[in-house]
Amino acid sequence: MEGTVVKGIAGFYYVKAGEQVYQCKARGLFKKDGIKVTVGDEVKIQLHEGSDALITEIKPRKNAFIRPPIVNVDCFAVVFAITQPQPNFAIIDRFLVMAEKSNLEIILCANKADLAEEAELQRVKDIYGGLYPLMLVSGKTGQGMDELKTWLKGKKCALAGPSGVGKSTILNALEPQVAAETGEISQKTKRGKHTTRHVEIFDTAFGAMLFDTPGFTSFEVLEADEEELAHLYPEMQDYLGQCRYDNCRHIKEPDCRIREAVTEGKINKSRYGSYVEQIKEIREKSKKW
């Protein structure tokens, strides 16, 4: 039988196959390959009468995240607030770069549309409108939720974004049942900062599977290298290879096509600023080693 690992606690894995969830054990067989069964895994299981089922095979993964530990994410909904708090575009772009690197579909959820001024909305549209599907939503009023559901349907999705932008509120608007269960857990988690908690993926009535990943707020490391970074900015693709130097990093080099495109307004300044910041960060990090 085949199914999806929806939860792992204390050595047990919970595998959803059809409408049933089976409590399973995983024997040592994966450990020798350095693989640990993870939430999101597609697996084969064997049922044993009178005892726990056994996971016998892990299917190849599409992608894998360490913090939080989840795999096979089809879609990242990167959430930010259009206002209150003001968007931190550098952080949004880091989420986007990570998502680009992970081979998954990206949608942007600009939340708190109910509070946003026209100018604030316009700024967000100017930066991201042509790059990614951009949804103006409000977890509070429900604006945009139907459109969001249509995008998420049929996929394993994670809401990602900084603290306080409204991820829990959106989750609640999408599927109150899921939010209720995760709310309880986060209450417990908030008591101790380093409490580890389990990750879970929930089936929704509208046909998406949602990872409950409240920890998906920041990144330990930016895993791109200098050369790769520009490839993770979709708007730069058309211009790569047209700079004077083959190894141009598009910072100060002469005859740089990317910087030209920024001047011409073809690449957004805010996005380019994030790129430069990330290059500097990658350089800093390589100095330490």
Ligand SMILES: Nc1nc2c(ncn2[C@@H]2O[C@H](COP(=O)(O)OP(=O)(O)OP(=O)(O)O)[C@@H](O)[C@H]2O)c(=O)[nH]1
């Ligand atoms: N007006 C308005 N307020 C919102 C909206 N979405 C969230 N809020 C409020 O913004 C605050 C933060 O929302 P949360 O859903 O807790 O944010 P979060 O991203 O889950 O935050 P963390 O749990 O810290 O990661 C709360 O006070 C919400 O009531 C919205 O669309 N409109």
Ligand SMILES: [Zn+2]
């Ligand atoms: Zn260049």
